[in-house]
Amino acid sequence: MNFLLCKFLEFIKTINFSEHIALVLFSILPFALILGFLILTVIGLVLFERKILGYFTQRKGPNRVGFWGILQTTADAVKLLCKENIEISSGDNFLFTLSPIIAFAAIIILWCIIPYNAEFNMINSSVGILIYLIVSSFPMLFHFLAGYSSNNKYSIIGSYRALALTASYSVPIIFTILSIICITNTMNLNNIILFQTKKWIIFSNILGFVIFYISSIAKLNRCPFDLSEAESELVCGYHTEYSGMRFAMFFLGEYAELFVMCILISILFLGGYLPPFNVYLANIFMGNCSLCRYLIYFEQTFWLIFKTLLIIFSIIWIRATLPRFTQKTTLDFFWKYLTPLTIINLIIITFMRI
Amino acid sequence: MNIIVSTIDKVLNWGRANSIWPLTFATSCCGIEMMCASASNFDIARFGSEVFRPSPRQADLLICAGTITHKMAPVLLRLYEQMPEPKYVIAMGACSCGGGMFAGNAAYSVVNGIDKIVPVDIYLPMCPPRPEALFDAILKLQKEIKKESILTRKEFLESHQLNLKEENGILIRKDYDELY
Numbered sequence: 001m002n003f004l005l006c007k008f009l010e011f012i013k014t015i016n017f018s019e020h021i022a023l024v025l026f027s028i029l030p031f032a033l034i035l036g037f038l039i040l041t042v043i044g045l046v047l048f049e050r051k052i053l054g055y056f057t058q059r060k061g062p063n064r065v066g067f068w069g070i071l072q073t074t075a076d077a078v079k080l081l082c083k084e085n086i087e088i089s090s091g092d093n094f095l096f097t098l099s100p101i102i103a104f105a106a107i108i109i110l111w112c113i114i115p116y117n118a119e120f121n122m123i124n125s126s127v128g129i130l131i132y133l134i135v136s137s138f139p140m141l142f143h144f145l146a147g148y149s150s151n152n153k154y155s156i157i158g159s160y161r162a163l164a165l166t167a168s169y170s171v172p173i174i175f176t177i178l179s180i181i182c183i184t185n186t187m188n189l190n191n192i193i194l195f196q197t198k199k200w201i202i203f204s205n206i207l208g209f210v211i212f213y214i215s216s217i218a219k220l221n222r223c224p225f226d227l228s229e230a231e232s233e234l235v236c237g238y239h240t241e242y243s244g245m246r247f248a249m250f251f252l253g254e255y256a257e258l259f260v261m262c263i264l265i266s267i268l269f270l271g272g273y274l275p276p277f278n279v280y281l282a283n284i285f286m287g288n289c290s291l292c293r294y295l296i297y298f299e300q301t302f303w304l305i306f307k308t309l310l311i312i313f314s315i316i317w318i319r320a321t322l323p324r325f326t327q328k329t330t331l332d333f334f335w336k337y338l339t340p341l342t343i344i345n346l347i348i349i350t351f352m353r354i
Numbered sequence: 355m356n357i358i359v360s361t362i363d364k365v366l367n368w369g370r371a372n373s374i375w376p377l378t379f380a381t382s383c384c385g386i387e388m389m390c391a392s393a394s395n396f397d398i399a400r401f402g403s404e405v406f407r408p409s410p411r412q413a414d415l416l417i418c419a420g421t422i423t424h425k426m427a428p429v430l431l432r433l434y435e436q437m438p439e440p441k442y443v444i445a446m447g448a449c450s451c452g453g454g455m456f457a458g459n460a461a462y463s464v465v466n467g468i469d470k471i472v473p474v475d476i477y478l479p480m481c482p483p484r485p486e487a488l489f490d491a492i493l494k495l496q497k498e499i500k501k502e503s504i505l506t507r508k509e510f511l512e513s514h515q516l517n518l519k520e521e522n523g524i525l526i527r528k529d530y531d532e533l534y
Contacts, residue, residue, distance in 0.1 A: 050404070054397070054399050057393075057394055058394040059393075059394050059397040059400075060399070062399055062401075062402050062404075064401055064402065065372045069402075072372065072402050074369075075368060075369045075372035075373045076369075076373040076405075078365060078368070078369025078370075079370050079373045079414070082366055082369065082370075083414075083438050083440070231378075235408045235409045236407070236408050236411075239409075240409045240411065241409075241411055242411060242412070243438045247411070247412050
């Protein structure tokens with residue numbers, strides 16, 4: 001962020017603004033920017049998914065509101081904002097209100113850990129990936145509390161399923177991340193990306209990529225592992241009793257988490273913001289001019305988002321293809337096959353390092 | 355003042371009209387047509403209504419697809435009461451409009467029209483209606499929603515109040531005798 005900070009302070013000097021307030025502003029503005037982008041991204045993602053699902057099942061998808069149905073999810077957001085908020089008469093009303101807020105707030109923190117390009121990285125910690133793991137367990141915990149506090153049969157069953165699933169996908173995810181730390185020798189997300197300048201990690205850890213991909217689908221609560229909100233068995237799972245904006249918080253959080261998890265996959269395995277073959281388009285078309293230096297930052301963000309959207313597309317593809325697994329099949333799959341495979345993978349990677 | 359009200363009305367009604375999420379509720383053959391409406395040949399998603407919510411807490415529209423028996427009536431009532439405001443009802447099929455072929459004394463067990471239990475916004479007769487007819491009903495409901503105003507919200511809510519009494523173990527409207 002140092003380069004950005006210098007530019008910002010130079011700009012502040014030209015308009016004769018107080019430097020102290022500017023420094024405070026600089027620690028707030030990026031977060032506000034991220035929040036705005038988050039909401040825009042989620043609105044876009046939901047539309048993207050509905051359109052893609054439509055084309056996968058030979059339908060058109062939403063196409064009446066705005067041009068090509070672009071404003072469909074905006075209309076949904078307006079409606080959900082102004083819908084009645086039902087409070088529960090029995091159960092824990094405090095936890096009931098608190099859980100969607102914290103589940104959503106945790107995901108905003110996840111968005112701030114990610115390095116979007118070489119410059120724009122708000123929380124550049126030396127243990128970034130550890131912070132990600134810890135904070136990303138918050139939404140699941142508060143999904144459980146949401147189901148617990150709503151005092152509803154279906155909610156509590158959904159919550160327990162979510163907990164069982166959490167225990168089973170966490171081990172593969174953590175062990176795969178351990179194997180990546182083993183390869184790169186660092187926990188800083190920026191350094192992990194820079195390590196892949198010559199060769200992306202997916203080529204040296206292909207098994208890890210497959211395991212991480214499957215486990216992250218389970219972590220995102222999506223088909224075929226959406227056991228905790230199985231619509232045909234439990235009415236809606238943990239958010240059965242939620243209506244209006246509280247439900248929208250869960251809904252927003254789910255898609256924001258999808259986006260940030262796919263960013264993490266592309267950072268850990270696909271080189272993050274690095275371009276393929278390590279050649280920047282800006283350098284090819286513009287040469288080595290002074291403008292290029294700024295353009296490269298935008299291009300890095302473009303490559304990150306591009307890789308992320310590809311992964312999101314594949315996850316939606318899986319949702320359109322596979323039916324839901326049963327509870328037993330899922331737990332069997334994670335504990336009997338995926339977890340041992342992860343440990344074997346970790347051992348292989350460790351020996352390759354030696 | 356009028357400008358503010360009409361602007362708010364416009365935005366709210368635009369949002370509400372264009373994202374009507376129906377409740378997954380089907381009791382008989384009309385339900386098959388409702389499923390067909392969301393499948394590829396007809397595609398209810400074009401109007402933004404493909405998000406069939408399983409929980410009434412998140413639904414806006416109750417498409418009552420099929421015959422409602424006296425035993426099912428309390429369930430329908432409960433589902434309607436669980437839905438948050440603003441909520442709308444489409445009576446789909448002849449049975450839910452007025453009893454259909456079970457009307458009058460033809461069957462002892464069937465409610466002759468769900469408007470005796472819940473307030474209905476759009477009546478959609480036929481036995482069963484085709485998916486195109488369901489789309490027509492949804493489009494007409496959208497037109498109705500676009501006419502709403504926050505100033506007349508209270509009257510709207512009063513007209514959508516439930517006014518029920520129990521007679522011989524059967525739920526009917528209190529003003530049933532005056533109406534029919």
